[in-house]
Amino acid sequence: MLDLFDKHISKINKIINSCVTVEHVESAKQVVKNFVDYWKIKNISVKTLRHYLHHFNTLIHFKLRLINYNE
Secondary structure (H helix, E strand, O other): OHHHHHHHHHHHHHHHHOOOOOOHHHHHHHHHHHHHHHHHHHHOOOHHHHHHHHHHHHHHHHHHHHHHHHH
16 A cells, blocks of 8 residues: 555656646646545545645645746
8 A cells, every 4th residue: 555655646746847837736736635635535644644745735836936937
């Protein structure tokens, strides 16, 4: 199960890093929400989910700043 968890994290990182428009970032946010909901059901610890949610939100924040800077 942890292998699948690691694969999901890796894929979400790739999704966020590949965003080039604000619409892509909005879609990535939805992917993160689905990730959290899925792993809540699978009973991953809340502390672990919060850690990765913070990580994803930080990536999204900086990606949005980069997109807005380039526009």
